[in-house]
Amino acid sequence: MIEIINLSKKFGDHQVLDSMNLDINKGETTVIIGRSGVGKSVLLKHIIGIMKPDSGQVFIDREDISRLRGKNIVKFRLKFGMLFQGAALFDSLSVGENVGFSLFEHTNLNKAEIYKKVKRALQLVGLEGIENLKPAELSGGMRKRVGLARAICRDPEIILYDEPTTGVDPIMGDAINHLIRELHDKLSVTSIAVTHDMTSAYKIADRIAMLYQGKIIATGTPDEIKNSSNPVVHQFITGSSIGPITNN
């Protein structure tokens, strides 16, 4: 369903993605793990097409998203929902206007109909009756869940999660992991999450891929990754400060 082929991206002299390859299967949750600054967010932004690659392709359902322009890209974007690391809620809008944003912008539904869908999306993430609050009035965990509600409000086929559990307390983190699993089971969406939180990765992943020095160096089921013989993967998942990652 999603094929990433020889994708490269450089910022200045810094080669962030270095002809990397990855296939993502329909209906699965794929978790991409890697250290901070390795390029996980950059990778997600290439998948949704808001960054353009230096070279290489990202195919979504056989279409190269980096080549799309204008109307076609709008149609394509509506297949996606994305949860940003800091939630990226629009400060000037209420929670309800945030969650229903693309319905307000891209459909002719009236306010009552939109708010019905907003309410359903908020219920899915376990929130109720906060439509009229401003994002500034919410706690970190609530912001993430509102961001998630905004991502799923239009029933996307693909959901991207950028570090869904970073910056929230462990209990809220677990609740978010449950939520991601639940959305996957209920809506049968294809999900891609990036994280450095291994607890979360094991909980939500059907498949795990590790990004290191611009390339995917290992993929497998959570069990395969747990028992990986690759020393880099082993160091990362055990969270050790000694090993090949820190030696060079």
Next chain:
Amino acid sequence: MRTHLENTGKKLITLVSYMGGASILLGKTLLWLPVPPIKRKPIFGQLYKIGVQSLPIVSLISLFTGMVLALQSAYQMQRLSAEMYIASLVSLSMTRELGPVLTALIVAGRVGAAITAEIGTMKVTEQIDALETLATNPVRYLIVPRFIALVLMLPLLTIYSDMIGIIGGYIIGTYKLHIAHNMYMKMTYEPLVLKDLVTGLLKALTFGIIICTVSCFEGMRTEGGAEGVGKATTLSVVISFIMIIAADCLITALFYFAFR
């Protein structure tokens, strides 16, 4: 010598690429401008923020400028016993030069800075990216309403500033310098020709486009968290000021040499 040349070259490249980037943004704004559906609510919101909320400060500064102009010229004019020309001097300086320039500088400081801070914050907190993932073009959603509001409001504020400045001169002229009311009014309107008003309004329009382009461009290229937003905001005001003064020079010269 060589490094000197290299440095100059690098600075030139930076300048050219800055102007290029800003022009591209302006081009995109103009392309999105007529695309329907045009939503009224955000435009009215910006008209209010940019126009109505600037009235108090524009009033204050224009009034004092008009008064100071009258007082300063009084020194010279009284010596020549030509006090009635103070009225003409105030009305001409306000409509041609001070009205548009002062209004633009106030709006660049008040509104331009706010636009850069708002868009810059949205950029560093990934809200601009979020707009795109929600299939909404940031130029259309954020910049077009601000562009319309600035381009409409700056000429209107300028006309308002001209009037308040003339009133300031009138207060000093009649109450302090004892010029007769009828004489003052006559000398205010007599020297004004259509060209003066047109020059002033053309300037205002140009300044509106400059303020919108610079403040939005600085906002959209903001990087590096809260500190970056601060830097971008300062830079936005400084660059707007420079461009406004440069454009003022250019337009004045153009009218002086080309349309006498």
